[in-house]
Amino acid sequence: RVPTRLNAILLIPVLVGLVxxxxxxxxSxxxxxxxxxxxxxxxxVRAASEYGQALLNERDLTAQPLLTGDAEAPVVGRxxxxxxAAKKKFDLAVRDMPAKQGLERRLSLFRAEEPKLVALRKSAYIEAVETADKSGGKGGPxxxxxxxxxxxxxxxxxxxxLGLGTGNITSYGRTVYAIQLAKAAESLQRSIGTHxxxxxxxxxxxxxxxxxxxxxxxxxxxIAVGEYVSxxxxxxxxxxxxxxxxxxxxGAKKLTAAQQQAAAAGEDFVAPPSLEGSVLDGxxxxxxxxxxxxQLARRGVTPEAWMAASTAxxxxxxxxxxxxxxxAVADAAQISDNARNDAITNGAIVVIALLAAFVLAGMMARQMSRSMRELRTAAFxxxxxxxxxxxxxxxxxxxGRVDTRVQPIPIDSRDEIGEVAxxxxxxxxxxxxxxxxQAMLRGNVNAIFTNLSRRNQSLIEGQLTLISELENNEGDPDQLENLFRLDHLATRMRRNGENLLVLAGEEPGRRWNQPVPLVDVLRAATSEVESYARIELTGxxxxxxHGQSVTDLVHLLAELLENATTFSSPQTKVRVTATxxxxxxxxxxxxxxxxxxxxxxxxDINHKLANPPTVDATVSQRMGLFVVGRLSDRxxxxVQLRPSGEQAGTTSLVMLPDAITHGGGGEPLPADDFTVSQLIPDQPDPADEPVFQSAPMLTAAELGFDDSRYEDQAAQAAQDAADNGPRTLDPVNRTLRREERRAEVGTSTGEGQPVFGDGTDSHYREEVDGRYVPQQASYDQGYAPQQPVDPAAGFQAPDSGYNAYQEPLAQPYTEAVYPEPQSPETPYESAFAAQPQQDEWAGQSTYQDTYEAHRPTEAESVPDAPEIAQDRVGFDRPGPSPSSSHTLTDAGLPRRGGG
Structure with a gap:
């Protein structure tokens, strides 16, 4: 390189000149x-002077209190x-003391006398007086x-x-010593005079x-003053x-002030004597x-007056x-600075004179290399x-919230490197x-998505309201079933519209703040899928x-169910289980x-589910994948996808965090139902326990769910979910109302079973006739918001259409997580007093149905299953079903028992 060659030319003469x-x-x-x-x-010397002065002040100022027997006086302690404190400062100074023979000798002499200070303080004045009085003057005060x-x-x-590097060394040190000696003599007069x-x-x-x-x-x-002057x-x-x-x-001013103060107080004041104009000499x-x-006090010579004059x-x-x-310190520091400057100046002159050529060449090479380095660093x-x-x-x-200002590369040269910068x-x-x-364009596209979706949502909500009114007023079972299919189609349209909101980063307007059973959430998600008849809920x-997550969870599950039904044979079932x-x-x-x-x-899909991409053309081709990723991250x-294991197809695993779930565990699955949990064979029981006992609960890893791909996203997402505000359960309520209307008009499809029935509808219809028909009035009124209920007036809110509550209903199931309060009116009062409102449509009544604990198991579906009610959303094992016992939880939701 050029800088290296230029430096090498001048290296040898520079080394000789440096030597x-x-x-x-x-x-220097x-x-x-x-x-x-x-x-x-x-x-x-300065630290020693301050230390010596502190010793003199200690002796003089403590004389009066110690002589009067007041050893605890504050002035003694101070x-x-x-x-x-002066001793500590002196000790710090001597640590940096030059290693000279004279200083070391004087320091050793002082260290020999210093330990006597402890004994001297102990016997100061008080013991000296006692010794003098008892020994006849030996030692004396x-x-x-x-x-x-x-x-x-x-x-x-x-x-x-003291040595300042000049010819005045002896004279200056003698002067300092003389003034110190005069001060020490004055201090002795002050202490003895006080005594x-x-x-x-x-x-x-x-x-x-x-x-x-x-x-x-x-x-x-x-004598000391004369020595100082000479x-x-x-x-x-x-x-x-x-x-x-x-x-x-x-001192004269203080004396005058004391005289005036005594006169003002009406006290006699005797001025101390003076000698040749000096009060101290007098x-x-x-x-x-x-x-x-x-005698001295009568002449005005008091301890206070003497201490004031001598201290001055x-x-x-x-x-x-x-x-x-x-x-002395300043002169020594100045001489040190001058010597340092001389050494630096002489050295700099020598170095500069010998390295001038080398430095000039090095500067040019360094400047070029520095500019190139800065340009390279800035570019990277x-x-x-x-x-x-x-x-x-x-x-x-x-x-608009991002700082898009460009900071220029810090190269100000006008050469080629500066032009490149x-x-x-x-x-x-x-x-x-x-x-x-591009970001603004994406924002505009999101705004378009949002506006179009909001308009579409408004129309669909109006359509759903109209369909609900037609359903409530329709008595023909066949026509009611057609309205239900139309209702189902509109619900799917609404979900597709909400997909645009998710693409735009917005949230749906439907809100709810009450917890909802998981089975109702799954039913609501099923109702939004085209091939809902092929979906089976088990286990x-x-x-x-949690009510804040219900709407998005319904949407998420609906997308996964839609994907499962779309990419599988119409003659097969889609099995949904939970653990x-x-x-x-x-x-x-x-x-x-x-x-x-x-x-x-x-x-690739699991990566995109864990890290949802930004909106682009590929997202529109796999909108469901993007929507699921966004909703799960919220x-x-x-959510993870994996092969189904022993069977062909795909298994979607949806892991719900503990923050959004409530309640206890479920029942074991039948042995012939295939789930991911069945991939792990049961361990043999050495105690030969009965086969009806449930197997131990499996962990997520044992069920095939990989938690290692997630770092700390779960806690952050749960916190974000808590900040998103409450949402309501419109899809769940609509699904439940649909089944209630079928029961009310006595509709039956296929063999006459209700959609969520158990094959024996006589008991179900009898209970419906006794419980659900009075609710027709509330649905005809457009699901107006309910008002708080007075517990003493029974369980019938104004214009609600519910039967009056006369006595506590029977509780057919045990409740493990949400215990029933002692007072039967309390849950109803708390549930209806805080009934939430929807954002874009009127509030809706709280559903009040529970589900029976036992139902006959439905056999595995066969190809070309008929489109009948019992094949739409059935259960292959005992599970929840509608019941006539309308017991509610504290949140105003259907109470579910443990079986």
Whole structure:
């Protein structure tokens, strides 16, 4: 590559120049290192100064409370806490201390004295006073003051290690040490003076010793100040005078304020004495006379006045010390920065001078390669991430809600690479525009589907209403049967119209919020299939479907049943069974004996059922497959197709999640009924139990259902289903009303059996005549919404057409999941008080029929089965059938027993 060749040309001379310039750079780095050591030393000195000041404040501020016996005073705790904090800060500073002999020696001296602070705090003032009083002055109370000096003095000595890299090293360190010494002497005067004013020793010799020490430290302060002036600069001397003048003025203001406050309170105020205009010097002279505290108080020298005046001067020394130490830190940091800058500058000059040619060539090569890299990265990002993500968002969201702005590739050059970037930006814009137009086109198509379907649905609903009125008013059995066929055809038309709504991503307008038995859902789905006479329901467990999912489940099952009847011989039956699994789910099996599918077709269809595709031309060819996928995804239902196993044809497995099912399990299937569950042979019973006992419940995997293809879609779909709002059961009610009308007019086809009958219709007709005829009035009125019922008035709502409820009805079956309340009126009241309304047509009456527990088994159908009632939707095993005992659940639905 060109960049590699250019770099190789200048590599050898650059290496030689770097070796020769390295010596000069190393000298600058050594200077920088020395300056850094000086900066770290200054930081240690500052931390030591703060630590020493905290020790002095602890000794002075705690003198009065400890001398008066108040060891728990708040000021004691605060002062000692401040000292502990300063100690931690000092310990952190010495961790980064340069490894110099002088610093290490002074640190070892301080570490030897520091442990004495614990014992010193324990015996501060109180034990010292007691010792002095009992021992005749041996040790004396001055031991506390001087004990703190031993610890603090070793911290002061760190100031002598200040080194700023100039000829003023000794002078500057001497100045800092002198001001620290003056501050320490002032602090000793403050603590001893407080001691003499609060609790002087009762022995004359000890008290005289205290007075002498007080005067001695005043003299030491003057010596330290003279040393500061002689060792410092003229600016330091001026600074000292300014600070002391300022502090004296502040003290005078405080004194005046105290005098005014006493006068306002009507109290006597005695101003402390002054010497040559200095109140502090006047009080020092008064205390040095050895007068008693009472005598001094009469002259205005009180512990409070003394502490205020001496603290003002102590603070002045503190300000000067802090300024000097901060200046030392700042100067050391500046020298360190200068040394670092010199090292960097020298090194940069050497490197730049030797690498100029190489850098220029490298920059050109790097710029070209960087532009190519950016262009390549941006192109791959757009092709592999941006455009696919945008297309996916446009397919799931309205185009107006998707950000379709194109971010240009960040290449601003005007060369050929920049021109390629601008051309690619234009291609990107065109691709985004086409994707947005395609999404808008899909949205328009969906809107067309929705509008056409809504219009068609409105007409069909009107047609169904008219047919229902004709059925309710028709007394001729043959003519009523023709109306039923017309009703069935219109129902299928409505389902086809709803397919367009599903294609458009909309939901049907029919809504219901009551749970419905699974067998009624299967019947409703059967009624929407053209060859409904070939469908047989067997082994349906007693479970109920959540009202929010009923309408879509009916639609889904109808599509699968339509597919099973279409692609199988007209002379065969389509068997529908259901099984409750141990985990609470319910699996519906739809078996046909059709032409079947290849393994590739099964894999493709199952993939599309689990991941419904977007609407395109291929969807219109397999609309049922798309509708089933969309509806199952909406409610967390899983649908799979598989071969029928031992028989020819296809088996559709519909797995209903526990979130939309209610109720208990069902009865075992007859041994001659083939289902997926029969593929697993029963295990022999070692205990030789009776054969009528049910086999253990099989899992989904044992029944052939593959749960591994689904990840976390079930929980999300169930949550989405809960947010979709309630729907009603119009298909179920229409199926039940159709059978009631057949019973009312005494219609019979074929051999005279009702469609859902059991072959012996005499009992059924007798019960119908006694129970269902009064309901004709409600159907003639167009299924008006029911009003809440007063429990005390019986079970007859206004204009409902139902017989009045006089006493609790007999319960022929046991109810395992929905127990009957103690009060017979409660379920009816709760059911009718919250009767839902439909969105696009009037509300309809709640059906009130239950089903008998035992029916004669219907034999397997033979080819060319006649179109008679008992062959349309029969049962090959005992199952639910209409009954005269109209017991309801708490939701107002037919109660189903356990047999």
């Amino acid at each position: 020769m310039g390295g010596f000069q750079v190393k000298g 780095i050594d200077t920088w290192q020395e300056a850094q050591d000086a900066e770290r030393t200054a930081l240690v 002062a000692r806490a401040a000292t502990d 001055v031991a506390t003051e001087e004990g703190y000096v031993l610890v603090q003095h070793s911290l002061m000595e760190f100031a002598n290690e 003499l004013l609060v609790r002087p020793s009762q022995k004359n010799d000890v008290r005289n010793g205290q007075t002498i020490a007080f005067s001695s430290y005043a003299y030491l302060e003057d 060792g410092g600069t003229s600016e330091d001397t001026v600074r000292l005078q300014d600070v002391m003048t300022q502090k004296a003025a502040e 009080m020092v002279a008064a205390i040095a006379t050895g007068a008693s505290p009472e 001067k102590f603070d002045g020394y503190t300000v000067l010390e802090k300024d000097l130490v901060d200046k 990002g757009i092709a592999e991430q941006r455009l696919p993500m945008l297309v996916d968002q446009l397919s799931r969201t309205e185009p 601008r051309a690619f930006d234009q291609v990107h814009r065109e691709a985004v525009r086409l994707a947005a137009e 349906v467990p007693e479970t109920e479907i 409750r699994l141990p985990d609470g789910r319910v699996m519906i099996e739809i078996h046909d004996k059709g032409i079947g599918l290849t393994a590739e077709d099964f894999a 409610h967390g239902i899983r």
